[in-house]
Amino acid sequence: MERNPMRRQLASMRKSLFDQGYLDEQFMELEQLLDDANPNFVEEVVTLYYRDSARLILNLDRALERRPLDFSKLDGLMHQFKGSSSSIGAKKVKAESTLFREYCKSGNAEGCMRTFQQLKKEYATLRKKLETYFQLARQIGPMESANRPK
Amino acid sequence: MNSSNGNGSMSTASSSGAWNGRDQFPAGLRVLVVDDDQTCLMVFEKMLKTCLYQVTKCNKAEIALSVLREHKNEFDIVISDVHMPDMDGFELLKHINSEMDLPVILISADARKQVVMKGVTYGACDYLIKPVCIETLKNIWQHVVRKKARNTF
Numbered sequence: 160m161e162r163n164p165m166r167r168q169l170a171s172m173r174k175s176l177f178d179q180g181y182l183d184e185q186f187m188e189l190e191q192l193l194d195d196a197n198p199n200f201v202e203e204v205v206t207l208y209y210r211d212s213a214r215l216i217l218n219l220d221r222a223l224e225r226r227p228l229d230f231s232k233l234d235g236l237m238h239q240f241k242g243s244s245s246s247i248g249a250k251k252v253k254a255e256s257t258l259f260r261e262y263c264k265s266g267n268a269e270g271c272m273r274t275f276q277q278l279k280k281e282y283a284t285l286r287k288k289l290e291t292y293f294q295l296a297r298q299i300g301p302m303e304s305a306n307r308p309k
Numbered sequence: 310m311n312s313s314n315g316n317g318s319m320s321t322a323s324s325s326g327a328w329n330g331r332d333q334f335p336a337g338l339r340v341l342v343v344d345d346d347q348t349c350l351m352v353f354e355k356m357l358k359t360c361l362y363q364v365t366k367c368n369k370a371e372i373a374l375s376v377l378r379e380h381k382n383e384f385d386i387v388i389s390d391v392h393m394p395d396m397d398g399f400e401l402l403k404h405i406n407s408e409m410d411l412p413v414i415l416i417s418a419d420a421r422k423q424v425v426m427k428g429v430t431y432g433a434c435d436y437l438i439k440p441v442c443i444e445t446l447k448n449i450w451q452h453v454v455r456k457k458a459r460n461t462f
Contacts (some may be wrong), residue, residue: 185440192355192443200355208348238392240347242418245440246349 167262176292181285186248202293207248209286215240216279223272233271234263251281334360339383343373343401344416347380349439353388356443361401362365371398374404381409385453391417391424406432410460414453416441 176182189201197203219236222229241256255278262270334459342360344350350366357364365384367373370393387405391398402413404441415428418439428436437445 180454185442187442188442189352192352192359197355205352207351211347223325233391238418242390242392242439243346243348244345245418246352249438294340 163299165295165299169292169299172292172295174290176288180250181288183248183250183253185245189247199297202296205247205289205293208243209247212240212243213281215243216282219275223275225290227266228271230263230266230271234260237263249282249285252285254280254283333361335453338362338450338453339365339382339385340388340449341365341367341377341386342388343367343370343393343398344394345369346390349390353441353446354439355448357444358370360447362446367456369393370398370401374401377405377409377411384411384414386414388414388416388449388451391415391419391428399427402431402433410456412456414449414452 177186193200206218215236219240221235222233222236237256237259241253243259244252244256252295255274259271260276261275262268264275330349339361340357342350342353342357342364343366344353345368347368350368354366365376370389373387373389374396377387387401389398389401392428398415398417402415405411405413412434413432414435414437415433416437416439417424417428420438425436434456435449
């Protein structure tokens with residue numbers, strides 16, 4: 160039981176990220192890799208993810224503007240994006256990626272476009288939530304935030 | 310680790326026997342990991358280092374292949390993503406199988422049976438679905454030992 164109110168807040172934030180389905184077990188895998196030498200490892204991976212995947216999002220946006228849609232290309236781009244997102248445990252984003260790929264396979268243009276808009280929303284929402292989470296974690300101190308209930 | 314073949318002598322196999330006689334095996338296992346995704350590569354590297362493996366990371370199959378060619382016997386195992394621009398994991402696997410004697414593990418977010426089948430029939434010693442957890446990576450040394458055992462007998 161966390162006595163410190165900030166730590167309680169952090170724990171509660173973390174719990175709701177999992178309970179609300181934003182993150183899956185892969186995020187916990189990343190947390191397990193935290194150590195003294197790399198106390199901010201999870202934050203670093205997430206930062207890299209958002210920086211690197213921005214390029215994929217842009218390419219997907221561009222590809223979705225072409226007519227007719229190249230479903231094979233879209234599927235390929237989304238496959239990459241899905242792999243990346245799954246490595247940080249981005250559960251909702253990953254689910255939208257899977258749905259998008261289904262629409263690609265069935266050649267459903269409207270489905271692709273709708274799903275991509277939803278994906279971008281989830282992607283942005285997760286980013287904000289994680290930014291807030293990491294900000295608080297840094298305030299508390301690296302080793303404290305590294306202690307996770309299992 | 311003690312091993313003897315039918316002739317009663319220890320085979321040091323084709324590699325420099327990086328860990329022969331070392332008590333900490335599989336610590337020090339020399340892994341080459343190939344993935345064009347920077348995020349995945351960062352996570353793999355950290356996980357593999359946590360397993361106490363010696364990690365070299367690479368974001369292009371062509372570069373991985375030239376590293377392997379130039380530094381034969383300096384790696385124990387290769388882990389490669391399947392879908393990469395230019396040369397993909399299957400092609401890398403084919404080259405490695407024809408030119409050298411290294412176990413190759415393929416990794417992909419693609420879990421479709423036909424792709425996994427392709428990986429296995431092309432000669433990958435394992436096919437892992439992303440995201441990979443560290444427990445799985447802790448066991449990859451078995452592929453190295455298995456291959457060496459097959460070569461010895």
